[in-house]
Amino acid sequence: MPIKYIPYAPEPIQGQAVLNNIARAQRVLSYRDNDKVFEKIQRGLPSYEIEEVEQVGKKNKDWNNLMLRGECLAACAYLKERGIKVDLVYIDPPFASGANYAKQVFIRRNPKLAAEIEHAEQKMELAELQSFEETMYGDIWRKEDYLNWMYENLTAIQSVMSDSASIYVHLDHHIGHYVKILLDEIFGEENFRNEISYGYRIQGINQKCWPRKHDLIFYYTKNNDYIFNPEKEKNIYEKPFIDTKKEEANLRLLKEKEKHEIIKCLNANKPIPDKYKNKIFNKYYSEVFVRDIWDCDYTKPIISGSSEYTYYATQKSEGLLTRIIKASSDEDMIVADFFGGSGVAAKVAHDLNRKFIHCDVGVNSLQISRDRLQQADAAFQILEVRDGVHLFRNPQQTMDKLAKLIPGLVQGIEGVGDFWFGAIQDKKLGVIPVYAPNLIDSGEKVLDQTIVNQIINEQLQILEQKWEEFPAKAIVYYVDIDDEEELKKFIRDINPTTTEIELRDLKLLLHDLIDNDNFEYAISNNDLNGYCVKITQFHSDRLQQKINEYNAKRALKNNPITQIKISENGLELIEWLSLDCKNASGAWRSSNEIKIDKKGRIIIDGNQTKEFWNGKINSPEKPLRIKIRNIAGDETIKQLAE
Structure with missing residues (x-):
């Protein structure tokens, strides 16, 4: 049960009937007639007990960045109860697309094989890696259920936005036009600023219709007083087309008809007539601001092989969030993403000297984002909503x-x-x-x-x-x-x-939904080098079951070569290890950690190396407990013997 319910606002929003006035349309949503939605909003935001899971980096006495595992409503209740207001919201919620999204799970290289590699820096081809996919979440909704769910979430988000805040809601053709109606109702039509078309050029093969290659981003503000820092377009010409010594020349020297002709050429991507080139100065192009059609390298979508790609199914690019965060916030402001996914909003906010709040219901999201932010030297607190359900991973x-x-x-x-x-x-x-x-x-x-x-x-x-x-x-x-x-x-x-x-x-x-993995270890102490924990055996019943299912499907296709084989010690199933030398219980404090990337190379305390994992983790201090994460994201903690 929630500890208590926190009101959305002093006077909750009164929902109006949506699409009821269109006789030919089947009624999609109606808040006044929907007792379930209306009663829940009247009841308030559910506030649950919050458990601190981990502190990464040093706490700041004035502000601690947040990563919160839980649902949007519970996260907003937590912020609202503590009087925290956010200055910019970017959300990339499910699109109601009817698709299942899976995480690609990579089997790591067994540490025993590392000694056979003469040169650790040699490139390992992806073909040497074995992987399988596992469902992360299902984006399958009835339209009315989805819209009711979004109405509650958007209302909760609106209640924790500062008076000068902005919100960007990232959707696509499946449901975006319906959510636009909700946004008009919750934020007010007068606070709608623009609809941004975010285009991309990948996977454009469709012989039956125009390939759908753009998303929709709806941009609203809380009030009329908001932050907006316009971005100038890059110069469309590599070289100026006039003598730049004529600095006095500019667009003001042109007649209105000439200006109109030049703009027509620019919009049609046609060359400027020679008769105008000696009248205008290149400064004109540096004063053109970014429009609402974003289809350029700066905001290009993530593609496989990119240095920022995390293998998260719905990952968005850092370029996209850089543009949004720079435009609608200033340094030291709070940027929040309540459907945080791969953590791109939090990562970019940190890079741009903003504060961040990352929220997601899936543990894989928290793990990917946590490691990503730790590598960026961000400090933050990880919290978990204790809502009565021990979620599997999502x-x-x-x-x-x-x-x-x-x-x-x-x-x-x-x-x-x-x-x-x-x-x-x-x-x-x-x-x-x-x-x-x-x-x-x-x-x-x-x-x-x-x-x-x-x-x-x-x-x-x-x-x-x-x-x-x-x-x-x-x-x-x-x-x-x-x-x-x-x-x-x-x-x-x-x-x-x-x-x-x-x-x-x-x-x-x-209660017992997650079966903890089992592992064995040996610990040694050298006065000069400190402590060494060696993992000698690792076993995961759940992962072995998934691998068996995968191999059975491959066997039906008469393709035994692609089957996944796990060694007796099972160390290929380990993705990440951490030692806590500070706390024997309670919130985790990572003193030393190792992450094994998909090619088997190790990242030590956030620093990428070319070395392969040898099955060990070292610490100058005496470790009190160890945490191991398997390749699917399940984590197991053991206290280390004296």
């Missing part, structure tokens, strides 16, 4: 795993609608429908009277019509519950069906 994977954890659950049974998570076949009771909250939608984590009413007076009625009788029993799982005794009384009072409603706590199933 909500999508938790939902996939959950289907296998509920005893007897079968999905896709004919006659059981999409509302239900599945059903259980019972010899005595027949088919028992099972409801479980969609953990991707934060609003479904709290079981309240609205959801129960929908189950009893809508979904059970639908089943009765299909089956010609009510199910004998229905199981309803919950993460949080408003008031269990009050809800049970509500069920008894309003239930007109013959169905028994059984409430079950989902946390009891999720």
